[in-house]
Amino acid sequence: MPTPSRTSLDSIVAAGRDILSTDGLAGLTMQAVAQRVGVKPPSLYKRVQDRDALVGLVANALAAEVEAILNTADSLPTLARTMRDWAVANPEAFSLAFSGRASQEAMEAASAPILRLCAATVGERDALAAARLITAWCAGFLTMELAGAFRLGGDLDESFDFALERLTAALSVP
Amino acid sequence: MPTPSRTSLDSIVAAGRDILSTDGLAGLTMQAVAQRVGVKPPSLYKRVQDRDALVGLVANALAAEVEAILNTADSLPTLARTMRDWAVANPEAFSLAFSGRASQEAMEAASAPILRLCAATVGERDALAAARLITAWCAGFLTMELAGAFRLGGDLDESFDFALERLTAALSVP
């Protein structure tokens, strides 16, 4: 006799997102997710292949969040600062979003705003390479900042702005 | 009655480094390390606080490797290409070395070559900010390249060289 569903894939991914932000990736266990959606761990396997797949779906959801935020930016410096504010406010989410676990489609969508602004700055021909430069720098800087890897003193805000100035100058001049 | 040691901290860290490169961070278990040094897992706790501490020691060893390699470079472009070659040859080692798990001292030592070349390029005043720009970009680019995050087509070598040209230009002009 059929039984009505007691949860859904969306609730599971949403629960995973919440647990990630409070307990980190290590706390994102099948048991924790199951408990939060009100089900026993084995039931999750009806909706999700395994933990890796679930983490990937959460990463996709985070990439969509990033896309939405970046779409509000109208210049590369604004975009970088928007990204930084979000990363500082959501460190665990940031690190999963940029861990390479999101799907190609999700990453493409999140890259679109950067690509658009880069095309406007350097032209279509160099847009992709410029977007990779900006993305790599920004992801690298924020990852290291959040990991506490910048420990040689100095002002981090200053270092961020220094880089932003030099980068925009480097991309503005052909 | 005293028993002669059957292993040492150095062997344990070396075993960890080897296992990392073949099986990745997930394969770097206390059991795998113990087996490789010829001891049972509980014995490791005589030399190492816990798995996290062991991973940190391996990260320190990797930072020292990075330092040695980067010290052979005599310009920023050469340094970046040296780093990239090493990262491609040692992907797991690279990602642990830049994960923020190494100690402050190890990170400072690994940063020294970059800082030195940046000081020669932009002067002492901006050396730290410039080093952070180069380091963040390079770490970000290689992390994303190794994670397969650059999937929008185009030539990755070209994107790397494009960034390197623009960055050196941006740092050369005051």
Add this chain to the structure above:
DNA sequence: ACCTGAACACCGTTCAAGT
């Protein structure tokens, strides 16, 4: 002093049995 077997808590995952 160092090593080990036994034990515990915790995790991911499978599957037969329930409704």
Add this chain to the structure above:
DNA sequence: ACCTGAACACCGTTCAAGT
């Protein structure tokens, strides 16, 4: 159809007992 209890393999870690 979906859910669960029981079970298994695997991991980190502790500790009393061995030498």
